[in-house]
Amino acid sequence: MSIQVGDRIPSVALKHLTDNGMQEVTTDALFAGKTVVxxxxxxxxxxxxxxxxxxGFxxxxxxxxxxxxxSIVCVAVNDPFVMRAWGEKAGAGDAVFLLPDGNATFxxxxxLTMDGSGYGLGTRGQRFALVAKDGVVSHVAVEAPGQFEVSSAEAILAAL
Structure with a gap:
Protein backbone atom coordinates (compact mmCIF):
# COMPACT_ATOMS: atom_id res chain seq x y z
CA MET A 1 0.00 0.00 0.00
CA SER A 2 1.29 3.44 -0.84
CA ILE A 3 1.78 6.25 1.63
CA GLN A 4 -1.36 8.21 2.46
CA VAL A 5 -2.29 11.53 4.05
CA GLY A 6 -1.71 11.24 7.81
CA ASP A 7 1.10 8.68 7.45
CA ARG A 8 4.60 9.37 8.72
CA ILE A 9 7.46 9.47 6.21
CA PRO A 10 9.39 6.18 6.58
CA SER A 11 12.77 6.35 8.29
CA VAL A 12 15.42 5.52 5.67
CA ALA A 13 19.15 6.23 5.38
CA LEU A 14 20.48 7.06 1.91
CA LYS A 15 23.78 8.21 0.43
CA HIS A 16 24.39 11.40 -1.51
CA LEU A 17 27.49 12.91 -3.04
CA THR A 18 28.81 16.20 -1.65
CA ASP A 19 31.96 18.25 -2.21
CA ASN A 20 33.34 16.30 0.78
CA GLY A 21 32.58 12.89 -0.71
CA MET A 22 29.78 10.40 -0.07
CA GLN A 23 27.60 11.31 2.92
CA GLU A 24 24.67 9.62 4.59
CA VAL A 25 21.39 11.49 4.87
CA THR A 26 18.32 10.25 6.69
CA THR A 27 14.73 10.99 5.89
CA ASP A 28 14.29 11.76 9.60
CA ALA A 29 16.78 14.64 9.27
CA LEU A 30 15.30 15.86 5.98
CA PHE A 31 11.72 16.05 7.27
CA ALA A 32 11.97 16.76 11.02
CA GLY A 33 10.47 20.09 12.04
CA LYS A 34 10.02 21.28 8.44
CA THR A 35 7.42 21.56 5.73
CA VAL A 36 8.86 19.59 2.83
CA VAL A 37 7.71 19.06 -0.73
CA GLY A 56 9.23 23.41 -12.67
CA PHE A 57 10.30 23.01 -9.06
CA SER A 71 12.68 22.35 1.58
CA ILE A 72 12.07 20.84 -1.84
CA VAL A 73 13.42 17.32 -2.33
CA CYS A 74 13.55 15.39 -5.59
CA VAL A 75 14.01 11.63 -5.28
CA ALA A 76 14.90 9.23 -8.08
CA VAL A 77 16.09 5.65 -8.25
CA ASN A 78 19.52 6.67 -9.52
CA ASP A 79 22.98 6.58 -7.99
CA PRO A 80 24.50 9.57 -6.16
CA PHE A 81 26.86 10.38 -9.04
CA VAL A 82 24.05 10.61 -11.58
CA MET A 83 21.86 12.69 -9.26
CA ARG A 84 24.68 15.15 -8.60
CA ALA A 85 25.45 15.49 -12.33
CA TRP A 86 21.75 15.95 -13.12
CA GLY A 87 21.37 18.65 -10.46
CA GLU A 88 24.41 20.50 -11.80
CA LYS A 89 23.20 20.26 -15.42
CA ALA A 90 19.70 21.44 -14.43
CA GLY A 91 20.99 24.30 -12.28
CA ALA A 92 19.19 23.06 -9.17
CA GLY A 93 21.64 24.80 -6.84
CA ASP A 94 20.14 25.17 -3.38
CA ALA A 95 16.57 25.33 -4.71
CA VAL A 96 16.03 21.55 -4.86
CA PHE A 97 17.86 18.84 -2.94
CA LEU A 98 18.43 15.85 -5.23
CA LEU A 99 18.08 12.66 -3.21
CA PRO A 100 19.48 9.47 -4.74
CA ASP A 101 17.54 6.30 -3.97
CA GLY A 102 19.92 3.94 -5.77
CA ASN A 103 18.46 0.73 -4.37
CA ALA A 104 14.83 1.95 -4.40
CA THR A 105 14.81 1.61 -0.61
CA PHE A 106 12.91 4.84 0.03
CA LEU A 112 5.50 3.94 -4.73
CA THR A 113 7.66 1.86 -7.04
CA MET A 114 6.98 0.89 -10.63
CA ASP A 115 8.34 -1.73 -12.98
CA GLY A 116 10.26 0.05 -15.73
CA SER A 117 11.91 -3.12 -17.03
CA GLY A 118 10.00 -2.87 -20.30
CA TYR A 119 12.08 0.23 -20.98
CA GLY A 120 15.31 -1.23 -19.57
CA LEU A 121 14.97 0.77 -16.35
CA GLY A 122 14.23 -1.94 -13.79
CA THR A 123 12.51 -0.93 -10.55
CA ARG A 124 11.92 2.82 -10.39
CA GLY A 125 9.97 5.27 -8.29
CA GLN A 126 6.59 6.36 -9.58
CA ARG A 127 6.07 9.99 -10.55
CA PHE A 128 4.44 11.70 -7.57
CA ALA A 129 4.62 14.67 -5.24
CA LEU A 130 3.72 15.00 -1.60
CA VAL A 131 3.80 17.58 1.15
CA ALA A 132 4.88 16.60 4.65
CA LYS A 133 4.83 18.71 7.80
CA ASP A 134 7.25 17.54 10.48
CA GLY A 135 7.40 14.15 8.75
CA VAL A 136 3.62 13.64 8.48
CA VAL A 137 2.07 13.62 5.01
CA SER A 138 -0.56 16.31 4.44
CA HIS A 139 -0.96 15.93 0.65
CA VAL A 140 -0.18 13.15 -1.85
CA ALA A 141 -0.53 13.28 -5.63
CA VAL A 142 0.45 10.16 -7.60
CA GLU A 143 0.47 10.33 -11.39
CA ALA A 144 -1.31 7.81 -13.58
CA PRO A 145 1.19 5.90 -15.75
CA GLY A 146 2.65 8.12 -18.45
CA GLN A 147 1.01 11.29 -17.08
CA PHE A 148 2.41 14.56 -15.73
CA GLU A 149 -0.37 16.64 -14.20
CA VAL A 150 -0.95 16.29 -10.45
CA SER A 151 2.70 16.22 -9.33
CA SER A 152 3.92 19.38 -11.06
CA ALA A 153 5.21 22.35 -9.09
CA GLU A 154 2.18 24.32 -10.22
CA ALA A 155 -0.21 21.63 -8.95
CA ILE A 156 1.57 21.55 -5.59
CA LEU A 157 1.46 25.34 -5.35
CA ALA A 158 -2.30 25.19 -5.94
CA ALA A 159 -2.65 22.50 -3.24
CA LEU A 160 -0.83 24.52 -0.57
Whole structure:
Protein backbone atom coordinates (compact mmCIF):
# COMPACT_ATOMS: atom_id res chain seq x y z
CA MET A 1 0.00 0.00 0.00
CA SER A 2 1.29 3.44 -0.84
CA ILE A 3 1.78 6.25 1.63
CA GLN A 4 -1.36 8.21 2.46
CA VAL A 5 -2.29 11.53 4.05
CA GLY A 6 -1.71 11.24 7.81
CA ASP A 7 1.10 8.68 7.45
CA ARG A 8 4.60 9.37 8.72
CA ILE A 9 7.46 9.47 6.21
CA PRO A 10 9.39 6.18 6.58
CA SER A 11 12.77 6.35 8.29
CA VAL A 12 15.42 5.52 5.67
CA ALA A 13 19.15 6.23 5.38
CA LEU A 14 20.48 7.06 1.91
CA LYS A 15 23.78 8.21 0.43
CA HIS A 16 24.39 11.40 -1.51
CA LEU A 17 27.49 12.91 -3.04
CA THR A 18 28.81 16.20 -1.65
CA ASP A 19 31.96 18.25 -2.21
CA ASN A 20 33.34 16.30 0.78
CA GLY A 21 32.58 12.89 -0.71
CA MET A 22 29.78 10.40 -0.07
CA GLN A 23 27.60 11.31 2.92
CA GLU A 24 24.67 9.62 4.59
CA VAL A 25 21.39 11.49 4.87
CA THR A 26 18.32 10.25 6.69
CA THR A 27 14.73 10.99 5.89
CA ASP A 28 14.29 11.76 9.60
CA ALA A 29 16.78 14.64 9.27
CA LEU A 30 15.30 15.86 5.98
CA PHE A 31 11.72 16.05 7.27
CA ALA A 32 11.97 16.76 11.02
CA GLY A 33 10.47 20.09 12.04
CA LYS A 34 10.02 21.28 8.44
CA THR A 35 7.42 21.56 5.73
CA VAL A 36 8.86 19.59 2.83
CA VAL A 37 7.71 19.06 -0.73
CA UNK A 38 8.98 15.70 -1.96
CA UNK A 39 8.61 14.83 -5.60
CA UNK A 40 9.69 11.69 -7.38
CA UNK A 41 10.75 11.17 -10.95
CA UNK A 42 11.27 7.84 -12.72
CA UNK A 43 14.82 8.81 -13.66
CA UNK A 44 17.38 11.56 -13.92
CA UNK A 45 18.03 12.78 -17.46
CA UNK A 46 14.79 11.23 -18.75
CA UNK A 47 12.64 13.45 -21.03
CA UNK A 48 9.70 14.63 -18.90
CA UNK A 49 11.77 14.64 -15.72
CA UNK A 50 14.48 16.84 -17.26
CA UNK A 51 12.31 19.08 -19.44
CA UNK A 52 9.38 19.70 -17.08
CA UNK A 53 9.32 18.13 -13.63
CA UNK A 54 12.64 19.23 -12.08
CA UNK A 55 12.74 22.60 -13.91
CA GLY A 56 9.23 23.41 -12.67
CA PHE A 57 10.30 23.01 -9.06
CA UNK A 58 13.50 24.99 -9.60
CA UNK A 59 11.54 27.83 -11.22
CA UNK A 60 8.83 27.79 -8.53
CA UNK A 61 11.09 27.33 -5.51
CA UNK A 62 10.61 30.89 -4.23
CA UNK A 63 6.83 30.74 -4.69
CA UNK A 64 6.74 27.44 -2.75
CA UNK A 65 8.88 28.91 0.02
CA UNK A 66 6.56 31.93 0.16
CA UNK A 67 3.76 29.45 0.96
CA UNK A 68 5.70 28.02 3.91
CA UNK A 69 7.75 25.27 2.30
CA UNK A 70 11.15 24.90 3.97
CA SER A 71 12.68 22.35 1.58
CA ILE A 72 12.07 20.84 -1.84
CA VAL A 73 13.42 17.32 -2.33
CA CYS A 74 13.55 15.39 -5.59
CA VAL A 75 14.01 11.63 -5.28
CA ALA A 76 14.90 9.23 -8.08
CA VAL A 77 16.09 5.65 -8.25
CA ASN A 78 19.52 6.67 -9.52
CA ASP A 79 22.98 6.58 -7.99
CA PRO A 80 24.50 9.57 -6.16
CA PHE A 81 26.86 10.38 -9.04
CA VAL A 82 24.05 10.61 -11.58
CA MET A 83 21.86 12.69 -9.26
CA ARG A 84 24.68 15.15 -8.60
CA ALA A 85 25.45 15.49 -12.33
CA TRP A 86 21.75 15.95 -13.12
CA GLY A 87 21.37 18.65 -10.46
CA GLU A 88 24.41 20.50 -11.80
CA LYS A 89 23.20 20.26 -15.42
CA ALA A 90 19.70 21.44 -14.43
CA GLY A 91 20.99 24.30 -12.28
CA ALA A 92 19.19 23.06 -9.17
CA GLY A 93 21.64 24.80 -6.84
CA ASP A 94 20.14 25.17 -3.38
CA ALA A 95 16.57 25.33 -4.71
CA VAL A 96 16.03 21.55 -4.86
CA PHE A 97 17.86 18.84 -2.94
CA LEU A 98 18.43 15.85 -5.23
CA LEU A 99 18.08 12.66 -3.21
CA PRO A 100 19.48 9.47 -4.74
CA ASP A 101 17.54 6.30 -3.97
CA GLY A 102 19.92 3.94 -5.77
CA ASN A 103 18.46 0.73 -4.37
CA ALA A 104 14.83 1.95 -4.40
CA THR A 105 14.81 1.61 -0.61
CA PHE A 106 12.91 4.84 0.03
CA UNK A 107 10.54 4.42 -2.94
CA UNK A 108 9.75 0.90 -1.75
CA UNK A 109 9.16 2.08 1.83
CA UNK A 110 6.74 4.69 0.45
CA UNK A 111 4.95 1.96 -1.54
CA LEU A 112 5.50 3.94 -4.73
CA THR A 113 7.66 1.86 -7.04
CA MET A 114 6.98 0.89 -10.63
CA ASP A 115 8.34 -1.73 -12.98
CA GLY A 116 10.26 0.05 -15.73
CA SER A 117 11.91 -3.12 -17.03
CA GLY A 118 10.00 -2.87 -20.30
CA TYR A 119 12.08 0.23 -20.98
CA GLY A 120 15.31 -1.23 -19.57
CA LEU A 121 14.97 0.77 -16.35
CA GLY A 122 14.23 -1.94 -13.79
CA THR A 123 12.51 -0.93 -10.55
CA ARG A 124 11.92 2.82 -10.39
CA GLY A 125 9.97 5.27 -8.29
CA GLN A 126 6.59 6.36 -9.58
CA ARG A 127 6.07 9.99 -10.55
CA PHE A 128 4.44 11.70 -7.57
CA ALA A 129 4.62 14.67 -5.24
CA LEU A 130 3.72 15.00 -1.60
CA VAL A 131 3.80 17.58 1.15
CA ALA A 132 4.88 16.60 4.65
CA LYS A 133 4.83 18.71 7.80
CA ASP A 134 7.25 17.54 10.48
CA GLY A 135 7.40 14.15 8.75
CA VAL A 136 3.62 13.64 8.48
CA VAL A 137 2.07 13.62 5.01
CA SER A 138 -0.56 16.31 4.44
CA HIS A 139 -0.96 15.93 0.65
CA VAL A 140 -0.18 13.15 -1.85
CA ALA A 141 -0.53 13.28 -5.63
CA VAL A 142 0.45 10.16 -7.60
CA GLU A 143 0.47 10.33 -11.39
CA ALA A 144 -1.31 7.81 -13.58
CA PRO A 145 1.19 5.90 -15.75
CA GLY A 146 2.65 8.12 -18.45
CA GLN A 147 1.01 11.29 -17.08
CA PHE A 148 2.41 14.56 -15.73
CA GLU A 149 -0.37 16.64 -14.20
CA VAL A 150 -0.95 16.29 -10.45
CA SER A 151 2.70 16.22 -9.33
CA SER A 152 3.92 19.38 -11.06
CA ALA A 153 5.21 22.35 -9.09
CA GLU A 154 2.18 24.32 -10.22
CA ALA A 155 -0.21 21.63 -8.95
CA ILE A 156 1.57 21.55 -5.59
CA LEU A 157 1.46 25.34 -5.35
CA ALA A 158 -2.30 25.19 -5.94
CA ALA A 159 -2.65 22.50 -3.24
CA LEU A 160 -0.83 24.52 -0.57
Missing amino acids: LFSVPGAFTPTCSAKHLP IQNAEALKAKGVD STALG
